[in-house]
Amino acid sequence: MQTRLVEYFLALEREGHFARAAASCNVSQPSLSAGIASLEEQLGKRLIRRDRKFAGLTAEGEAILPWARQLVATAEAMEQAAETARGPLRGELRLGSIPAAMPVIGSLAEAMLSRHPGLNISVRALTSRQIERDLAAFELDAGITYLDFEPPAHALSVALYAERTMLVSAAGGIPIPDPLDWADLAQLPLCLLHQGMQNRRILDSRLAERGLALRPRVTADSYIALLGLVQHGRLCSIIPDSHAALLEGLAWARMVPLPDMDEGSRVGVVVPDSAPLGPLAQAVLNVARELRLPPGFDLT
Incomplete structure (x- = not known):
C-alpha cells in the first residue's frame, strides 16, 4: 500500500x-x-x-x-x-499553543532554530482541547498548554513556567478595591475569555472553591480583544502575568495581582507519548528541558 x-x-x-x-x-x-x-x-x-x-x-x-x-x-x-541519522534535523515543526502561552513562543522558536537551523516552524493558536485532539490525530508535533488542570492524555511533558493571573483595568477608570479580595471580582464589570478556553475554566474552578461565580458582561477568545475592551474604561479583565508583562510602561493600563498568587498553573511543552519518539518531538523535548525563559517566567 x-x-x-x-x-x-x-x-x-x-x-x-x-x-x-x-x-x-x-x-x-x-x-x-x-x-x-x-x-x-x-x-x-x-x-x-x-x-x-x-x-x-x-x-x-x-x-x-x-x-x-x-x-x-x-x-x-x-x-x-x-535523514537525520547523519545530518541535521529538517522539515516543518507543527506547534500548537494556547493563547496564554504565546509570549513564550519566541523563546522556544529561537532556541529550536538555533539548534536546528534547517527547521521551519508553523505556530497555531489553539485551545487546550484542540491541542490534545490534534496531537492524537498526528496533526501537531508538539503543543504548549496547561499541565495540571485537565492535563492532556497520553502525552509527555516538560514544564516551562507557572502562570499567575492579574486584574487589568484602565487607569482612572473603574475603582478597584485595595486590597483586592476574591469576592470583589464577582462585583466588577468584567470581560473574560469564554468557557471554551482552559484559562477561564481554571479561573471559574478557583472561584467555585470559594463559593463564587463570575458573570462577565463580554466574552471573547482573544486577549487582544479583552485588552481593547478594557482600554475604553468601562470594563476590566483578568489576564495571565505573561501578558501583563507586555503592558508594563503603558500609561493607560493598571494591573493588580489577584489574591493567593502562590496558586500558579504550570504551562509546558507536550508531545504524544509514543514509542519510538519521532525526531521532531524528541528535539522539542530536549530544547524545552534546557530552555531559559526571560525574567518573570519561572516554576516557583
Whole structure:
C-alpha cells in the first residue's frame, strides 16, 4: 500500500472537497480521485460516500481514519529518522499553543532554530482541547498548554513556567478595591475569555472553591480583544502575568495581582507519548528541558 494514497484519503477527509484536497496534495483532481479509488480497491471496501461530490466517509472510512493518520505519521517520522541519522534535523515543526502561552513562543522558536537551523516552524493558536485532539490525530508535533488542570492524555511533558493571573483595568477608570479580595471580582464589570478556553475554566474552578461565580458582561477568545475592551474604561479583565508583562510602561493600563498568587498553573511543552519518539518531538523535548525563559517566567 502506497502511503501517498493514504495521504490523499486524509486530505479529502480534512478538506471535505475533492478540488481543495487535490490542491493541498499538489496533484490534479482526477489523480486524487484515482488514488483514492485505488486505495478502496486494495482494501476491498468503499471508504468515501459520493453523491456528485464528497458526502463524507463510509463506516469503513471512519474505522480506518485513526490508522491512516498513524500510518502517515509513522512514515514521516521514519523518513526524518533516516535523514537525520547523519545530518541535521529538517522539515516543518507543527506547534500548537494556547493563547496564554504565546509570549513564550519566541523563546522556544529561537532556541529550536538555533539548534536546528534547517527547521521551519508553523505556530497555531489553539485551545487546550484542540491541542490534545490534534496531537492524537498526528496533526501537531508538539503543543504548549496547561499541565495540571485537565492535563492532556497520553502525552509527555516538560514544564516551562507557572502562570499567575492579574486584574487589568484602565487607569482612572473603574475603582478597584485595595486590597483586592476574591469576592470583589464577582462585583466588577468584567470581560473574560469564554468557557471554551482552559484559562477561564481554571479561573471559574478557583472561584467555585470559594463559593463564587463570575458573570462577565463580554466574552471573547482573544486577549487582544479583552485588552481593547478594557482600554475604553468601562470594563476590566483578568489576564495571565505573561501578558501583563507586555503592558508594563503603558500609561493607560493598571494591573493588580489577584489574591493567593502562590496558586500558579504550570504551562509546558507536550508531545504524544509514543514509542519510538519521532525526531521532531524528541528535539522539542530536549530544547524545552534546557530552555531559559526571560525574567518573570519561572516554576516557583
